[in-house]
Amino acid sequence: MRGNVGPFISRKKLHTALIFALCVVIPVGAQDWIRTGTGLGVEKIRLAVPDFNPSAQDPKNTELLKAFNETLWNDLENAGIFDMVSKSFYPLGPVGTPADVKFEGWSAPPPNAAMLAFGNLGASGNGMTVQGWLYDVKNVTSPQVLGKQYQDAATNDAARLTAHKFADEIIFRLGGGIQGIAETKVYFVSSRSGHKEIWAMDYDGANQHQITHLASISLSPRVSPDGSRIAFSSLNKGAWEILMYSLELNRLVTFPRFGGTNLSPSWSPDGTKLALSSSRSGDPELYIADSSGTNLKRITSFKGPDVSPVFNRKTGTQIAWVSGRTGLPEIYTAEADGTNVQQITNQGYAVSPTWSPNGQFLVFSWMRHYGPGAPGAQDIYIMDIASKQWVQLTHDGGRNDFPCWSPDGRHIIFQSSRSGSEQIWTMLADGTGQKQLTSAGKNTQPNWSWK
Amino acid sequence: MKQRKLKWVTLVFALGAIMMLGACKKKPAPPPPPPPPPPAAPTASLTANPNTIDKGQSTTLTWETTNATDTSIDTVGAVQPSGSQSISPAQSTTYTLTAKGPGGTQTATARVTVNAPPPPPPQANATEEELFSQNVKDVYFDYDKSDIRPDQQTSLQADLQFFSQHPSVNFSVEGHCDERGSTEYNLALGDSRANAVRNALVQGGVTADHVKTISYGKEKPFCSESNEACWQQNRRGHFVYGK
Secondary structure, eight states: OHHHHHHHHHHHHHHHHHHHHHHHHHHHHGGGOOOOSSSSSSOOEEEEOOOOEEOSOOTTHHHHHHHHHHHHHHHHHHTSSEEEOOGGGSOSSOOOSGGGOOHHHHHSTTTOOSEEEEEEEEEETTEEEEEEEEEETTOSSSOEEEEEEEEEESSHHHHHHHHHHHHHHHHHHHTTTOOOSTTOEEEEEEOTTSSBEEEEEETTSOSOEEOOOOSSBEEEEEEOTTSSEEEEEEEETTEEEEEEEETTTTEEEOOOOOSSOEEEEEEOTTSSEEEEEEOTTSSOEEEEEETTSOSOEEOOOOSSOEEEEEEOTTTSSEEEEEEOTTSSOEEEEEETTSOSOEEOOOSSEEEEEEEOTTSSEEEEEEETTOSTTSOOOBEEEEEETTTOOEEEOOOSSSBEEEEEEOTTSSEEEEEEOTTSSOEEEEEETTSOSOEEOOOSSOEEEEEEOOO | OHHHHHHHHHHHHHHHHHHHHHHHHOOOOOOOOOOOOOOOOOEEEEEEESSEEETTOOEEEEEEEESOSEEEETTTEEOOSEEEEEEOOSSOEEEEEEEEETTEEEEEEEEEEEEOOOOOOOOHHHHHHHHHHHHOOOEEOOTTOOSOOGGGHHHHHHHHHHHHHSTTOOEEEEEEOOSSSOHHHHHHHHHHHHHHHHHHHHHTTOOGGGEEEEEEETSSOSOOSSSHHHHHHHSEEEEEETO
């Protein structure tokens, strides 16, 4: 028995030494890290959000309040700009109206909150009224930053939507005037019906529902900037064609067939043009068409696959895409007319680029060390286009692919196989706060709405 | 020690005595009066030889009964207690032999399976399709490549020979990829593979209008394991007849 103690201690020492070595290594590697998005670098605001109170006696209140309080808390926590004060630090007693606020109890430690969001919710009949306030609790004389009243149907969906709206107001006021994302949608591909169909959900994974019922294979959904249409690629009458779905009419609308294999449509930021890949000439090349499908113009002519074009969502004058012209797929950029081609990655296997809302960064999926004997990890990276400096955002194994930025620039949604099957995950744009949003079937190719 | 041994012996002896006393108390029960012998129960057996025939052929039913006063086979009628008979059913039939006697009723069954007539000779089309699947070989690719490997020339030449003998056959070439890499890139790569096969065939004399191409990327894999053997199975140009 004694003999084992020696090696055990030395192994433990080795672990300690390794952990210490890692601690030393990480800061060195982290020098490359770029902070992206607005407000991510500044100190986070300490925000207290006590549960909203019932304002009337109604049996529906309990369930509505549960949906509202959960959604509001998650939205504010997900926003990435708040230091949420733990509920165990809160002073006792309900806070439903301004009269209930005892400033000392909130602004002094332990809560030490800078801001307090509170309010009440009451159902009566089929309606629901929500009152919400945002208080600067250190400014006792004039604390109110925001006071809002909402009326909607007394349903869980409406309670969630109202919470999203109130959260977005708070995020807008405290987050440097950038619109929150609590009311945004995500379109994606799900196999849970037995076929790969286009689905939609709220940004937080709630309200997942099927959009198309084509019983074929549908891929690469991209929602238009105004949120009215989804362009996607589908195996239709024996060929891959671009299809157009109207979210206003809830049906497919006419779009021309181009012939060959047509893939990966994406919108220009003004919604007037689509970039796509088509092999109508015999080789997969990039084309740009009007959003109606007319005026198709070819912009690349290099042997090898050219696919996944995306417009710079700030300028609309530049595209990034994936090309296999030199062998393994790498990411390239060019002007939208095909001139000024620049190779962005030049090692490994790089696919699925999308732009940050400010047009300065690309996020993409990269097997950086592809080759025999190399670990085949496929991770999400962002790159500053001007300096070509990159940062690795995922380090958790599995295949991570199809990243897409949120409209506020603070979040990235992507697909990952790390949980055992392909599912949709979100994270803050610095790689923290990774969360799984889907679990039924296989869910891939998330596309975040533009607003 | 000795005392303990003595105690044991006493105990065993006492136990033995109790058991014997107990046994002595039991008195043997008187045997029941013998019941009157029941009438012997009938027996029945039925076989068909052979039990599988083609339509139009006949088979022989053979049966045997004992202790029966009334013997019948349904669909045939009353029969001798034992015997055999040739029958020629039009379809598969189960024959039931019923033997009734004072001792009761006994049944036995035999099934004759009648095979449907052989299908009509295959049409010319099906033969071509069979020849297609026997002779046309898929073309395999290297990882991330869409050019035809030298070792795939044998398959390609066999394909060209078939298509020169069957110049009117319509077919499609499906481009497939392994599971690695992105969905979109693999669909484009599969398209390049299908077109590479098609171009090689057209150069070898196949009429372009007879060859369709489609890419499945990694959407319809032949093999779903994550190893090189399986990935190689999935990196191919696959031929499909008549599309």
